[in-house]
Ligand code: ADP
């Protein structure tokens with residue numbers, strides 16, 4: 001690996017909340033290959049990606065079974081599980097790519113947003129490999145990577161576009177000028193859509209993660225059985241709110257007080273109807289705001305990523321509305337909706353732009369939730 005400043009395209013910017021150095025790294029062969037590491041929440045994942053972008057090898061070790069009995073992700077369990085899995089996962093990704101570490105041009109790692117302990121495991125692993133093998137370090141913003149999953153799947157340029165990320169922690173709209181410039185347009189002011197799926201599933205006695213189990217139950221239910229609120233749907237702001245919806249489901253199940261939801265005796269048809277009505281309300285809000293963002297921004301392409309983008313009803317409604325509005329729609333394929341390292345291929349774009357990080361790169365945990373529209377000046 002040779003570091004050189006000779007290329008004219010060297011760039012310097014702040015990337016992923018860290019100081020980024022200005023440098024250009026050349027691949028020693030025609031194809032740039034990057035090892036991407038993802039440990040932001042509860043999936044330990046690694047992938048080797050190349051120009052195209054192409055996927056040369058990938059692994060996702062899910063932790064669903066470890067968190068299931070708690071009905072949500074337990075941060076300490078997640079970081080401990082990452083520690084156990086990170087090295088075998090990286091080894092396996094390289095083995096599947098049939099590459100050795102010295103044949104990789106850079107190591108990329110998602111350093112924001114996410115759980116502190118989880119992010120640190122991936123970050124330390126990436127830095128260690130960089131030091132040991134003399135490779136440059138690339139920072140990946142996990143939310144931007146969710147949108148980049150659409151670019152990978154489309155196999156063509158998707159920028160500029162409106163990006164909608166709907167995950168367990170985030171529900172956010174961005175104006176994505178290119179793979180490096182994302183401008184926040186709006187987002188949830190309370191719960192994320194995925195979080196609402198998980199919490200409502202728990203109330204209904206459905207297994208974790210809630211999204212897939214609500215979708216399954218909803219298939220037998222009537223989406224008009226209950227009329228749940230669609231917060232902010234007629235509001236000019238590009239923001240979302242799901243906590244009122246979650247509370248409305250809760251009061252549909254049982255009266256005030258602190259009920260033990262595990263002891264509720266709900267009939268399968270009630271559960272199916274509540275799941276279908278809840279799902280329809282979330283989908284209505286998500287689809288309406290995505291269309292509103294397209295009209296307000298004047299952009300014609302919509303890219304949708306994140307775990308909730310795996311929802312079949314959501315995908316169906318997005319397709320209908322995009323067709324009616326004449327918009328170009330790219331939804332991440334099912335495999336790239338929930339957390340994975342393949343979407344870290346956004347690092348190829350940063351690498352090409354010379355956006356290499358110093359080895360004191362930090363993790364920036366928590367949620368990326370800029371101020372709601374009402375408090376923004378622009
Ligand atoms: P995060 O990065 O915040 O951990 P992910 O992008 O991994 O989130 O997505 C996980 C979320 O996606 C969970 O809240 C889960 O319930 C939700 N989810 C997964 N599949 C579906 C589905 N089919 N329908 C709705 N939500 C889903």
Ligand code: MG
Nearest residue numbers: 167306338339
């Ligand atoms: Mg995610």
